[in-house]
Amino acid sequence: MKQQTTGKRLFQYAMLYKKTIFIALAMLTIAVAAELTGPFIAKKMIDDHMLGIESPWVEVTVESDRTVWYNGGYYTRSIHAVPEQQTGNEMQIVQAGRSFYVVSEHLPFNGSRTVEGNTLTVTQGTETASFEVEKLSQQQIIAFYQPEIKPMVMLLSFYVVLLIIAAFFQYGKALMLQTAANRIIQKMRTDVFEHIQRLPITYFDNRPAGKIVSRVTNDTEAIRELYVKVLATFFTSAIYMTGIFIALFLLDSRLAMITLLLVPVIVLWMILYRKFASKYNHLIRSRVSDINGMINESIQGMPIIRAFRRKEQTAKEFEKLNEEHFTYQNKLLSLNAMTSHNLVFVLRNIAFVVLIWYFGGQSIGMAGVISIGMLYAFVDYLNRLFQPVTDIVNQLAQLEQARVASVRVFELLDETGEVVNEGEIPRYEGNVRFEDVSFSYDGEHDVLKNISFSANKGETVALVGHTGSGKSSIINLLFRYYDINRGKITIDGMNANDIPRQQLRKHMGIVLQDPFLFSGTIASNVSLDDPNITEEQVKKALQDVGATRFIEKLPQQYDEPVLEKGSTLSAGQRQLISFARALAYDPAILILDEATANIDTETEAMIQHALNVVKKGRTTFIIAHRLSTIRNADQILVLDRGEIVERGTHDELLQRKGKYYQMHQLQQGKKVSQAV
Structure with a gap:
C-alpha cells in the first residue's frame, strides 16, 4: 500500500x-476586509472631500448643510445639486500654488497652473488655456471646506469602528487557530506515544531511547510551530493578499494584473528554497536526535563515566555532534540571510518602479493627471501587500523544518505495530510446551536450536547456562516479544501465535534482574495504577515478599515517593517491590529473570520463603546464575549455544557430573576436574 504524502x-x-x-x-476574512477598507476610505476623503472643492460648483436657490454663501448666492458642488433648484450660474475653484481662485467656467483639461494678476494659465503638453480668476480669502476657503467636515468625521468614525471590529476578529482568529494547532499536536503526540507502546521489541533493539524521545518531543514541537505560526501566517497572508488584489482590481485592473506576477514569483521562490534548505534541515534534525540520544545515554551511564574517568572523552564526543549541528545551522542561516530579506526588497522596488512608470505615463497621456487619492490608495495597498509577502518568505525556514520533522514523525507512525486486542481470556492453567523451537534474531544465526520441553501447572522450571546460551531468548519467545521462526509453543494446548499478545501476557508476570520502577509511590509501582488491584492486594503482595519490614520504616510507608528508576531505594528494596508487582497481578505463569542476582543473602532468603508460598498453582520459570536458588526446581534445563544439553532435577544433574556439575563446583569454590 502506497504511503500518503506528508502534506x-x-x-x-x-x-x-x-x-x-x-x-x-x-x-480572519472579516478582519482583513475591515482592515483593507482603510485605503478606500482615505481615497474617498482625499478625492471627494479634501480635494473635492476643486469640483464644479453650481448656484442653487435653497440653503442646506452642503451649501456655501458666496458672491450673493448659495453654491453647492454639482454632484449634490438638485436640478430643480439650480439657477444656471456655475463656477470652479482652482488651486495654484498655495492659493485658491474662483473661475467662472469649468476647466476643459488639467495641467500645470500659473497665475499672474487675475489671469490663470493652464498648460498640458502643447495645449494652453487662460481664464479670469478671483482669489479667495482664508475665511472663504474655510467656508468652502466646511460642508466636507461632517462627511470626513463620519468616514473616520466608520473606519475606527471597522478597526475595532478587525481587532476583535483578529484576536478570535489567533486564539482559535492556536487552539486548533495545540489540539492537533496533542492528538499527534498521543498517537505517537500510543504507537510506541504497540511497536514490537525489535524496533527498540537498535535505536537509542533518546532518538525516539526526540521524535515525540522535538519533532512534534516543530510541527506545532507549523500549525501555530507557519500555516497561520500562510492563511493570513493568503487572505490578506487576496483582499489586496481585489482592492487593486477595483482601483485599476491593468496595474492589478501586473502586480499579480508576484504570486508565481513567490511560488517559484518557495520551490527553490525548499530544494536547497531541505538538505540542511534533514541534517539538523538528525543531529538534534543524535544529541538527545547521547544526553540520555550519558545521564543513564553517569556512574560509569565518573568511575572510568570518561568525562573528557564524553565531552569531546558531544562537542563533535554539537559542532556539526552548529555548522549546519549556520549554513541554513546563511541561506536565509541571502534570500528572504533580499527577495522582498527587490520585489518591493520593482513594484514601485512599475507604479511610477504606470501613473507617470497616465499623467502625460490623454487620461489626464491621476487623482492624488488614487495614487495614495495604490501606494498604501502595495505597502500592505509586501507585509504578507515578507511574512511568507520569513516562514519558509520554519516550514521546511516542520516538513522534515513531519517526515520523521510519520516514519515512526508507519512502523508496523502490534494489533491491540482488549478482549478477555480466561486465566489459563499454565501448562507450557515448547516443541522443536528454533529462533534467530537476525534471520541468519540461530540462537535457539530445536528446543523442546514441557512445564506443567505448578511446576518450577529453571534455565541455566553461560551468557548467550539462550535462556532469555526462551522467555522472550514465551512473552511473544518475538515470534518463533520454526516449531511451536503452546499454552494449555493453545498455539501461542494464535493468542493476541495482550491477552497472552495478561496472565503472565515477570521479575527482571534489574527491576524498573516508575516515578510515583511504592503502592503505585506495585499496582501500576490498575483499578482492578485494590490497596489490600498491594499491601498483601508486599507483605508476602517481606517488603513491609523496610516500608514501615519509611516516613510515608506505602505512599513513599519513588523517584525515576527508584534511585533512592537499594537494589534489594527495588527487587522486592518488583516481586510484589508480579504477585499482585496473580499471574498463571511467573518468570524470574535472574531476579535474585542483585540481592543480598538475607533478602534472598526472604524471597525464597515468599516464593515457596506464591509458586503454588503457578508455573514458574527461573533464569539463574546462582544455582543455590534453584535447588528445589522441578526441572532444570541446562543450555549451551542455544541447545538443551542437560535436563533433570538438582540432584540428578549433580550425579550426572556434566556441565551443571561443573557450574555447581565452580560456584562452591571447588576445583573442577576436566569436563566430561
Whole structure:
C-alpha cells in the first residue's frame, strides 16, 4: 500500500478540528476586509472631500448643510445639486500654488497652473488655456471646506469602528487557530506515544531511547510551530493578499494584473528554497536526535563515566555532534540571510518602479493627471501587500523544518505495530510446551536450536547456562516479544501465535534482574495504577515478599515517593517491590529473570520463603546464575549455544557430573576436574 504524502497527512490531522479552523478563517476574512477598507476610505476623503472643492460648483436657490454663501448666492458642488433648484450660474475653484481662485467656467483639461494678476494659465503638453480668476480669502476657503467636515468625521468614525471590529476578529482568529494547532499536536503526540507502546521489541533493539524521545518531543514541537505560526501566517497572508488584489482590481485592473506576477514569483521562490534548505534541515534534525540520544545515554551511564574517568572523552564526543549541528545551522542561516530579506526588497522596488512608470505615463497621456487619492490608495495597498509577502518568505525556514520533522514523525507512525486486542481470556492453567523451537534474531544465526520441553501447572522450571546460551531468548519467545521462526509453543494446548499478545501476557508476570520502577509511590509501582488491584492486594503482595519490614520504616510507608528508576531505594528494596508487582497481578505463569542476582543473602532468603508460598498453582520459570536458588526446581534445563544439553532435577544433574556439575563446583569454590 502506497504511503500518503506528508502534506496530505498533515492536512488530515488539521481536518480533525476543521470546524475551529474554518471559524478562525471566517473571522480572519472579516478582519482583513475591515482592515483593507482603510485605503478606500482615505481615497474617498482625499478625492471627494479634501480635494473635492476643486469640483464644479453650481448656484442653487435653497440653503442646506452642503451649501456655501458666496458672491450673493448659495453654491453647492454639482454632484449634490438638485436640478430643480439650480439657477444656471456655475463656477470652479482652482488651486495654484498655495492659493485658491474662483473661475467662472469649468476647466476643459488639467495641467500645470500659473497665475499672474487675475489671469490663470493652464498648460498640458502643447495645449494652453487662460481664464479670469478671483482669489479667495482664508475665511472663504474655510467656508468652502466646511460642508466636507461632517462627511470626513463620519468616514473616520466608520473606519475606527471597522478597526475595532478587525481587532476583535483578529484576536478570535489567533486564539482559535492556536487552539486548533495545540489540539492537533496533542492528538499527534498521543498517537505517537500510543504507537510506541504497540511497536514490537525489535524496533527498540537498535535505536537509542533518546532518538525516539526526540521524535515525540522535538519533532512534534516543530510541527506545532507549523500549525501555530507557519500555516497561520500562510492563511493570513493568503487572505490578506487576496483582499489586496481585489482592492487593486477595483482601483485599476491593468496595474492589478501586473502586480499579480508576484504570486508565481513567490511560488517559484518557495520551490527553490525548499530544494536547497531541505538538505540542511534533514541534517539538523538528525543531529538534534543524535544529541538527545547521547544526553540520555550519558545521564543513564553517569556512574560509569565518573568511575572510568570518561568525562573528557564524553565531552569531546558531544562537542563533535554539537559542532556539526552548529555548522549546519549556520549554513541554513546563511541561506536565509541571502534570500528572504533580499527577495522582498527587490520585489518591493520593482513594484514601485512599475507604479511610477504606470501613473507617470497616465499623467502625460490623454487620461489626464491621476487623482492624488488614487495614487495614495495604490501606494498604501502595495505597502500592505509586501507585509504578507515578507511574512511568507520569513516562514519558509520554519516550514521546511516542520516538513522534515513531519517526515520523521510519520516514519515512526508507519512502523508496523502490534494489533491491540482488549478482549478477555480466561486465566489459563499454565501448562507450557515448547516443541522443536528454533529462533534467530537476525534471520541468519540461530540462537535457539530445536528446543523442546514441557512445564506443567505448578511446576518450577529453571534455565541455566553461560551468557548467550539462550535462556532469555526462551522467555522472550514465551512473552511473544518475538515470534518463533520454526516449531511451536503452546499454552494449555493453545498455539501461542494464535493468542493476541495482550491477552497472552495478561496472565503472565515477570521479575527482571534489574527491576524498573516508575516515578510515583511504592503502592503505585506495585499496582501500576490498575483499578482492578485494590490497596489490600498491594499491601498483601508486599507483605508476602517481606517488603513491609523496610516500608514501615519509611516516613510515608506505602505512599513513599519513588523517584525515576527508584534511585533512592537499594537494589534489594527495588527487587522486592518488583516481586510484589508480579504477585499482585496473580499471574498463571511467573518468570524470574535472574531476579535474585542483585540481592543480598538475607533478602534472598526472604524471597525464597515468599516464593515457596506464591509458586503454588503457578508455573514458574527461573533464569539463574546462582544455582543455590534453584535447588528445589522441578526441572532444570541446562543450555549451551542455544541447545538443551542437560535436563533433570538438582540432584540428578549433580550425579550426572556434566556441565551443571561443573557450574555447581565452580560456584562452591571447588576445583573442577576436566569436563566430561
